[in-house]
Amino acid sequence: MKKICLLLLTISPFFGYAQNLKLSPEAEIHVLTCGPYQGELYSAFGHSAIRVKDPGKGYDILYNYGVFDFDQPNFYLNFTRGHLYYKLGVTDYRRFRDYYIYYNRYIREQVLNLSVEQKQELFDFLQWNALPENQYYLYDYFYDNCATRVRDALVKTFGDKVSFDGSYVETKHTIRSLTDIYLKQQPWGDLGIDICLGLPMDVEATPYMYMFLPDYIEQGFNHATIVRDGKNVPLVKETLITYESKPEADQASAITPFIVFVLLLAGGTFLTYLGFTRDKRFVWVDCFMFSVVGVLGWLLLFLWAGTDHRAAANNLNLLWAVPLHFPVALMLLKRNKSLFLKNYFKIMAILSLLLLAAWAFLPQQLHYSLIPLVMLLGLRSFYIQRYLSKNEGA
Known part of the structure; x- marks a missing residue:
């Protein structure tokens, strides 16, 4: 419960309902990939988010599609029936960063290779998406989650100007085998998922489907291009290592x-x-x-x-x-x-x-x-x- 409370404390309404904020030419937009945490099943797959950093205007805003509200009506009933609504939360970047460092989860930031106009377009979309009437979405573990929403924010903003080259994916994993990779330290959680989920989990995943995992959002963006000023350029300009996690002992229970x-x-x-x-x-x-x-x-x-x-x-x-x-x-x-x-x-x-x-x-x-x-x-x-x-x- 302590971990949940810490996470909820990172949510700040300061930027949540802002509209029409303008970026300066110094602004950057980063896609964050955060490492897994084996203390909870839901955090074993890592996390993705978007950072809008503008030293000229003093903005350092974190857009997080992984927020849910225990106080939403019929929370537990909706969770059971598959009607759980997540929302786009907005917080100060430093709070988000410090939370992940506290739990020893690596943070890598991809600086997007966007023009000034494109940065503003994406920022406008995020501001619109964070409005109360737009911030909620029906969560799906594998097809519409906090990672895929990051990818989809760019697709919805730039359309076919963004291209993802999936040829780098040489494996033929199913969705189930991809989840298995991340649950090696959680054998009971892995068993529960394998029991509760059926044949749709055993479809061979396309490279686009791999991106339900934050690590593959990062790799997918590294192999993507965008049309900028009439030219096809890499979507990612550079990757910054904000925090490198320290090695930890295997937390898997010996009682499998x-x-x-x-x-x-x-x-x-x-x-x-x-x-x-x-x-x-x-x-x-x-x-x-x-x-x-x-x-x-x-x-x-x-x-x-x-x-x-x-x-x-x-x-x-x-x-x-x-x-x-x-x-x-x-x-x-x-x-x-x-x-x-x-x-x-x-x-x-x-x-x-x-x-x-x-x-x-x-x-x-x-x-x-x-x-x-x-x-x-x-x-x-x-x-x-x-x-x-x-x-x-x-």
């Missing part, structure tokens, strides 16, 4: 999802062995496990069908997080076991086996740490149906 699920598989295998040798059911264990997985399945189904999170659609994690597990699992507590239960868990055992066999060939990249969990679900499903068949009259 894979380790946890392997331990669960080992425990489940042991219980299954006891079940076979001593004819025990461990019904509460199965009821709890399948209920939790079923509730997760309903959540994934809701994210797909009940929200506007485009990346949550067509989620193949529903092949193992089957929503029907809850409430079917509760039926295991009944004394009289039905034919339905026996057939249900027989189908689930077969489905788990087929899923494991097809894992590497699915169009959606499922997180590797889920393999032991799916093995456990399949093993317990097999045991349940076998026990029910053996004790059908019980």
Whole structure:
């Protein structure tokens, strides 16, 4: 909470509603790229912003598209449904800079190679965009965020005078694999994203799509040109290193999802062995496990069908997080076991086996740490149906 408060304190209304401010010929416009911070999931990807620096007029203004307001109506409901509104915040540059230095996040500034008139055009757009009626936008993690808005500010201002040459991108990453790169120190966050987001994450990203990440905004601008005074010139004149972050120890937890699920598989295998040798059911264990997985399945189904999170659609994690597990699992507590239960868990055992066999060939990249969990679900499903068949009259 302290970090959130510090960030909110950087937001200043001083320049927010200003209009028709004019720049002097000494003015510069910088695109800032700030390094990641592993203390929070949302900050692991870095940040982008625009600085308007004018020594002649005494301006040093920071335009930040990464601001959201907890006090907006129905904040949590909107967040859940994918209707979260971010806004363009305006602050004093030094406050912004000092905040990122405090958290040891590097700051690099690209000085844009614009004419005097073009600087004023971009500044006019930013002033207009910061007005109360224009500053809000519907946030999308991958297609409309604090990084893409920086790029789009130039595109909206200069149109086809700005050209991005994506030939420097030689990799063939999907959006999912790009996020994986930034979440190596946050394995639980990486797992959560991989579970909640579906097939749209596995589309091969174009160079333009790479720019949902601040690092690729920086690289994209380094490989872009703009028409200035009738000539095609590099968009970036020079890059300034404002702050170089100090090396830090890896903050990743030693307790990874894979380790946890392997331990669960080992425990489940042991219980299954006891079940076979001593004819025990461990019904509460199965009821709890399948209920939790079923509730997760309903959540994934809701994210797909009940929200506007485009990346949550067509989620193949529903092949193992089957929503029907809850409430079917509760039926295991009944004394009289039905034919339905026996057939249900027989189908689930077969489905788990087929899923494991097809894992590497699915169009959606499922997180590797889920393999032991799916093995456990399949093993317990097999045991349940076998026990029910053996004790059908019980």
